[in-house]
Amino acid sequence: MRGIYSLLLKAFGPQGWWPVTPAGGAAPVYVPLRYGPPGEKGSFEICAGAILTQNTAWTNVEKALAALRRAGLMSAAALAACPLPRLERAIRSSGYYKQKARRLREFCRRVRKEHPEGFKRWFSATPAPALRAELMSCKGVGPETADCMVLYAAGKASFVIDAYTRRLGERAGLGRGLSYGAWQALFEAALPPDVKVYNEYHALLVKLGKDFCKKTKPLCGPCPLTKVCRKLI
Incomplete structure (x- = not known):
């Protein structure tokens, strides 16, 4: 799982999650490399x-x-x-x-x-x-x-599991039909309890799911994980 994280970070870079609205702003803004509680x-x-x-x-x-x-x-x-x-x-x-x-x-x-x-x-x-x-x-x-x-x-380590995480996890052969808690335990056991890593990994998986690992007609060829994914579609 650390290898997947490294590949995604190299391909997409920091994602700047979660977007919040700056003082005087009108809409949430993504700020890469900002971690921890936002006030x-x-x-x-x-x-x-x-x-x-x-x-x-x-x-x-x-x-x-x-x-x-x-x-x-x-x-x-x-x-x-x-x-x-x-x-x-x-x-x-x-x-x-x-x-x-x-x-x-x-x-x-x-x-x-x-x-x-x-x-x-x-x-x-x-x-x-x-x-x-x-x-x-x-x-x-x-x-x-x-x-x-x-x-x-809160800026505290708790790995987020969503539909994109499950999709990648199942297609890559990490697990299948697991509960929310089981998926979370799988990721947290493989990663250091680091807010930065949890933050970026979740955001990077969302990026991957939206752009490449789509629910239907996934773009496996240009996907940055194509060499390590088992493509269990």
């Missing part, structure tokens, strides 16, 4: 984005985040107090907007109640396993969403 506002934005990106493309999430920003709703306090119809209108582009509006508001209300110190201090003070478990106890926050929050918003 209070950035951590909140990543958590909101992690919920909004469920079952939709990131471009739709960017539209939703921009709408939230225009509406003055880019804070946990604002979302916690927002009427659902208004919130639904703002995030409509993300799909499943009624469900996501309820979950996003409930998430913000719970954080405000249980962690008035804010995202930055909460994340900094809580070990990754405990933070992951607490996040997963929130309605609508599953393993993948929680791991995105831990890795990108």
